[in-house]
Amino acid sequence: MAEGRVQNKVAVITGAASGLGLAAARRLAEEGARVIMADINAEAGAAEASQITGAIFVQHDVTSESSWQRLVDDVVKDFGSLDVLLNCAGIVQLASIEDTSDELWKKINAVGTDGTFYGCKHALRVMKQQGAGSIINMCSTASIQGGPFIFAYAASKSAIRGMTKSIACLCSQKGYGVRCNSIHPGNMATPMLKNMYDIVRVHDPVTADQMDAMWVGDPGDVANMVLFLASDESRAVNGAEMVVDNTATITEGFVPK
Numbered sequence: 001m002a003e004g005r006v007q008n009k010v011a012v013i014t015g016a017a018s019g020l021g022l023a024a025a026r027r028l029a030e031e032g033a034r035v036i037m038a039d040i041n042a043e044a045g046a047a048e049a050s051q052i053t054g055a056i057f058v059q060h061d062v063t064s065e066s067s068w069q070r071l072v073d074d075v076v077k078d079f080g081s082l083d084v085l086l087n088c089a090g091i092v093q094l095a096s097i098e099d100t101s102d103e104l105w106k107k108i109n110a111v112g113t114d115g116t117f118y119g120c121k122h123a124l125r126v127m128k129q130q131g132a133g134s135i136i137n138m139c140s141t142a143s144i145q146g147g148p149f150i151f152a153y154a155a156s157k158s159a160i161r162g163m164t165k166s167i168a169c170l171c172s173q174k175g176y177g178v179r180c181n182s183i184h185p186g187n188m189a190t191p192m193l194k195n196m197y198d199i200v201r202v203h204d205p206v207t208a209d210q211m212d213a214m215w216v217g218d219p220g221d222v223a224n225m226v227l228f229l230a231s232d233e234s235r236a237v238n239g240a241e242m243v244v245d246n247t248a249t250i251t252e253g254f255v256p257k
């Protein structure tokens, strides 16, 4: 059988029980990776992992640094290396700055900003010793465009974008052999997006009708970008922001179906 594009690479994916993380887990496993699917949702995560050859599930809360320490150390002990980390766990709740409480701000940033910070920090700790590794951070077009009702989410994704570039610069300056890139999907058909659309439909049917007329991407398209960044094919790509949005950012979101 032909070698896969990420044959035998050890990949940790957070948020892997659903949506984009799940699609990435399937795609990397198809291409020969050994995938550790990490998610706070143990029931869905274990069920999905049982359907994917080459994947296992580990319950993990990205907001806890001690959980990250344990996960990374266990992966290196059990699999011998950590070659790829996809920070994909994320949550969103619609609110403008005017409606964003301190609690909501902290909740969204705990998963997105803190979770990605801890993940990058602990992955880098082992990847630099290996002299190789690929860290991939799931951002969003929200970090490029913002949006009136995604205040904390856009801020968190912008923080992740900045972290990504800073890590990439450090790694290239120090010659660590580690790459760090971000992916910026437009609207993708996942449970997160469906939930958002359902909420908009209840509060603002006119906007919901407009949203229904717009392009929505397939999680598999984002998974293919993850595959490229995880593989050695992208060895010269470092600190880049890979937009997967069928022009949404350059057409102000108006991409017809």
Ligand SMILES: NC(=O)c1ccc[n+]([C@@H]2O[C@H](COP(=O)([O-])OP(=O)(O)OC[C@H]3O[C@@H](n4cnc5c(N)ncnc54)[C@H](O)[C@@H]3O)[C@@H](O)[C@H]2O)c1
Pocket: 014, 015, 016, 017, 018, 019, 020, 021, 038, 039, 040, 041, 060, 061, 062, 063, 088, 089, 090, 091, 092, 111, 138, 139, 140, 141, 184, 185, 186, 187, 188, 189, 190, 191, 192, 193
């Ligand atoms: N769907 C889109 O249109 C879209 C667009 C741009 C960016 N994104 C980003 O892609 C990522 C995945 O989104 P999705 O649409 O697949 O969402 P999703 O809700 O389908 O999946 C998110 C997963 O993250 C997990 N999670 C939440 N909190 C966690 C925690 N504390 N620790 C570990 N896991 C946790 C959830 O259990 C869930 O399985 C997110 O970072 C999101 O912001 C999504």
